[in-house]
Amino acid sequence: EAQVTQNPRYLITVTGKKLTVTCSQNMNHEYMSWYRQDPGLGLRQIYYSMNVEVTDKGDVPEGYKVSRKEKRNFPLILESPSPNQTSLYFCASGEPGQVNQPQHFGDGTRLSIL
C-alpha cells in the first residue's frame, strides 16, 4: 500500500528542546515536502526536496531544518522549538511534472511547544 508515514503523530514538548519529526514514503518518489497547517492560514510549505541531497526553502522555513540522505526519508528538524511552531505538520511526496500523479500526504503530526 502506498504510504507516507510520519512519526510521532502527537508531541508536547518545551521551548528549546530539539526535536525531529520523521517522514518516510514507500513509493520511490523523488519529491518530498513539509507543510504546516494553522487555523485561518491553510497549508504552507516549509521545505521541499527534489531528490537526495537536494533541498530548498518553501514559504515559511524559519526555525526549521531538513535533510534528505535517502530517497525514502525526509526528516523535519526543529533545533530550538518555540511556541510559534505549535502547529499541525504534514509531510508529502510525489512525482510532480506528471499529470495525474498528485502528492500524497501523511496523516499529520500535531506539535505543541510550551
Next chain:
Amino acid sequence: DQQVKQNSPSLSVQEGRISILNCDYTNSMFDYFLWYKKYPAEGPTFLISISSIKDKNEDGRFTVFLNKSAKHLSLHIVPSQPGDSAVYFCAASRNSGYALNFGKGTSLLVTP
C-alpha cells in the same frame, strides 16, 4: 500573500443536492490545479485535478471547472452525500506539480 483564495470558510448542503466549492487564484503562471479533501485527524487526500489546457475534468460525482480568464475554478459534487462532509482545499502549482500553493480550505457539511 495568498495566491490561492477560498473565500467561503464553510458550506452546508442537503444530501442529494449539488455542492459547489469555489477557488480563485492570482498567479497567471499556475498551470496545474488540484482539489484535496481532508477529514479530521487525517492528511489531505487527492480528489481531482485539472491542467490549465483544459476547462473541465470529471471523475464520477466530482467535476472541476477552470475559467482561466477569470482565474477561477470550482468543484461540483453531484449528488452530495453525508460522507462528503470534510474540509476541501484548493491548490495550484507552476510546472505541473511542484510546490503546491493551498487555499485556506472550505468546510463542507452535507446534512441528511
